[in-house]
Amino acid sequence: MDSPTPDSARLRANLGSILGRKVRIVGKIRASTDLEIDSSNGVLAPWISVRKSDGESPESVTISFGDQSTSRKDTYRLDYCYEQDEGADQIFSREVKPMISGIFGGLNASVIAYGARGSGKTHTIQGSDENPGLAPLAMAEILSTSEEVGRLVTMSCYEVYQDHVYDLLEPKEQEVLIMEDAEGRIQLKGLSQASLTGVRVNTIAEFHKFYFHGCTSRKPAQKLTNDVSHRSHKGLIVHVSHNNKDSDTHLVGKMNFVDLAGYEDARRKSNDGPHLVETTRINKSLYALQNVIYALNTNEIRVPYRESKLTRMLQDSLVGTNQTLMITCLNPYFCQDTIHTVSLASRSFQILNRLCIDSTKKIKTGARPMAFCSPKIGIPKTPSTSVKKHNSQWHAIEKKTSGVPSAMKGRKLFDGAHPIISSKQDVFLLNEHSNLELATGNEFSATLTLLEDNNTEKENNSSLVNEGQSPPLSARLQELSNSLKSLCASTPLNIKMQLEGGNSRNSQVCTDLAEPKTPTVEHSLRFNDNWETATIGSPREIFNMCSSGLKNSLVQEYVRFLNSASKEELKKLHGIGEKRANYILELREESPEPFKDLNDLKDIGLSAKQICQLSLHLGPIEDADAAKLSWQNKCTIDVNRLTLRRNQKAYMNFGNSYRTSKLGHL
Numbered sequence: 001m002d003s004p005t006p007d008s009a010r011l012r013a014n015l016g017s018i019l020g021r022k023v024r025i026v027g028k029i030r031a032s033t034d035l036e037i038d039s040s041n042g043v044l045a046p047w048i049s050v051r052k053s054d055g056e057s058p059e060s061v062t063i064s065f066g067d068q069s070t071s072r073k074d075t076y077r078l079d080y081c082y083e084q085d086e087g088a089d090q091i092f093s094r095e096v097k098p099m100i101s102g103i104f105g106g107l108n109a110s111v112i113a114y115g116a117r118g119s120g121k122t123h124t125i126q127g128s129d130e131n132p133g134l135a136p137l138a139m140a141e142i143l144s145t146s147e148e149v150g151r152l153v154t155m156s157c158y159e160v161y162q163d164h165v166y167d168l169l170e171p172k173e174q175e176v177l178i179m180e181d182a183e184g185r186i187q188l189k190g191l192s193q194a195s196l197t198g199v200r201v202n203t204i205a206e207f208h209k210f211y212f213h214g215c216t217s218r219k220p221a222q223k224l225t226n227d228v229s230h231r232s233h234k235g236l237i238v239h240v241s242h243n244n245k246d247s248d249t250h251l252v253g254k255m256n257f258v259d260l261a262g263y264e265d266a267r268r269k270s271n272d273g274p275h276l277v278e279t280t281r282i283n284k285s286l287y288a289l290q291n292v293i294y295a296l297n298t299n300e301i302r303v304p305y306r307e308s309k310l311t312r313m314l315q316d317s318l319v320g321t322n323q324t325l326m327i328t329c330l331n332p333y334f335c336q337d338t339i340h341t342v343s344l345a346s347r348s349f350q351i352l353n354r355l356c357i358d359s360t361k362k363i364k365t366g367a368r369p370m371a372f373c374s375p376k377i378g379i380p381k382t383p384s385t386s387v388k389k390h391n392s393q394w395h396a397i398e399k400k401t402s403g404v405p406s407a408m409k410g411r412k413l414f415d416g417a418h419p420i421i422s423s424k425q426d427v428f429l430l431n432e433h434s435n436l437e438l439a440t441g442n443e444f445s446a447t448l449t450l451l452e453d454n455n456t457e458k459e460n461n462s463s464l465v466n467e468g469q470s471p472p473l474s475a476r477l478q479e480l481s482n483s484l485k486s487l488c489a490s491t492p493l494n495i496k497m498q499l500e501g502g503n504s505r506n507s508q509v510c511t512d513l514a515e516p517k518t519p520t521v522e523h524s525l526r527f528n529d530n531w532e533t534a535t536i537g538s539p540r541e542i543f544n545m546c547s548s549g550l551k552n553s554l555v556q557e558y559v560r561f562l563n564s565a566s567k568e569e570l571k572k573l574h575g576i577g578e579k580r581a582n583y584i585l586e587l588r589e590e591s592p593e594p595f596k597d598l599n600d601l602k603d604i605g606l607s608a609k610q611i612c613q614l615s616l617h618l619g620p621i622e623d624a625d626a627a628k629l630s631w632q633n634k635c636t637i638d639v640n641r642l643t644l645r646r647n648q649k650a651y652m653n654f655g656n657s658y659r660t661s662k663l664g665h666l
């Protein structure tokens, strides 16, 4: 994989916020440990493959896992993925360093390490003496910049254990209280140095002393519970502030580093008793964080910060234009939990792509823009009811999807919400259709077009899963199809179902759609005896359709007039004098209907130009008005307008009664 330059990384880092996605999501494959290398006997089969995404999002990468239990190969998309041989220094220079200037410019930043247990989160954030992690590297940079510009740097360390926050620098039994001031800033009462007067960090050595001591010492919560296992989220806050402590605007910016507790499937047998409670609470807070990231990336109006203490603490760093980087750490060898964490991370990444794809597809297909699902349905809510339930929900998604897991939820067939589509491959082009044509006599026809998947890259399509209560789309489509058929059979109006023949793909309602696209109902109107079917779309299309319908009607009226009018009536027409009128009568003697269309007028000596002018007179209404139609043509237009209105009215009446009587129960 090509290494991007720092500049391009900065560009990429800003790309999300420019296009609406606030949290950048990258992966990091942990390097193999000595133990793993030794136990592998030199055979280390790569389990994760990373390839650059193409198409609409060339900056992103696609991750796939060599699933050992099945031949299935799921793919997940992230902004980028750092491989095993890429260390914290590379992540720092490409991702974190560009964020630091923002802190001195008044922004907050957050770097969050997320992943399964043992996936290298602590190593990435904290590192070791030989290989410093992102936090020490950032601190060195912050210290050197603050020296140049004269800023004060302070730090705080905390842990979140079972949704309780404890200070790590000055361990005490009291919890840290999370409060919000009038300006929306989060105040952490009881957290040492959080209120800008804290531990002054002058040197990186001092930082190491505080940080490593804070992160490795016996935790207050651990002392309280006497719990040996003790898995918790650990956070570091680096505050950059003005030297002038009297100033109200003392704080300039802050940077958060969060080493999340590892995700672990709570259903694992080893999880019993207190471990199950611990795992459950950890997973609950991880889901809460994912909900927040998802909501941020989807620009949801309500971001569920209050679902966990951690998200509440980070609230003022995640909002607005603040910068957030989520590093999804990946176990380099088979680990089901890693797949799960990547699938969750990837879901929040997909949002931007959905947005972009949807807007382009809108142009191509005329489909309505997608409305994004609420994360409360797309992403599991806080697993307050049961983590097991959430897990099974998610595993179910993994089983059902053949590609990128997507935000999915059950929808009513005709509701306003649109499905979320997880990637370009998952976008359904909506041009194949099955037509159910209903005709009532010769009054009108209504075409219900059900759109089906026309994806050219079908192997990558996700089967979007209906997680809600409503039945799957295929069932609803089938139901609709059956209802229309029964309507067809039972209607007293002699409505007949007409399935378009010829193309077998068109001849049936597609019931195996992977994911719903709200079916579009296309209406067809017919005008006068020479039925012409046109599709109604935008107001402009409706107008054009009406105009073209009128034009054809006028042409037909004109030729019918030529075929039947008396000599005197013919002579009143523009361009027809005594000679032409006689000639028309002669032609009519030879054939009762000598004129079928405008081209036949050549037979009576009208030049192409004259016919063209005539057709202009018979053109769309504005053309006709502009050309000051002759009295006869105006009369004809009036007649046709009346016909059009009558047809439209009949159509509306039918539509209303049809909807009320037959579609209501759908």
Ligand SMILES: Nc1ncnc2c1ncn2[C@@H]1O[C@H](COP(=O)(O)OP(=O)(O)OP(=O)(O)O)[C@@H](O)[C@H]1O
Pocket (backbone or CB within 6 Å): 030, 031, 032, 033, 034, 115, 116, 117, 118, 119, 120, 121, 122, 123, 124, 261, 262, 263, 329
């Ligand atoms: N880049 C690396 N190079 C070598 N060893 C690594 C690297 N990253 C992680 N390790 C080793 O992998 C093991 C797990 O790493 P780490 O503790 O960082 O994982 P974690 O995700 O924080 O685990 P947990 O979820 O239990 O907190 C450790 O022994 C660590 O030393």
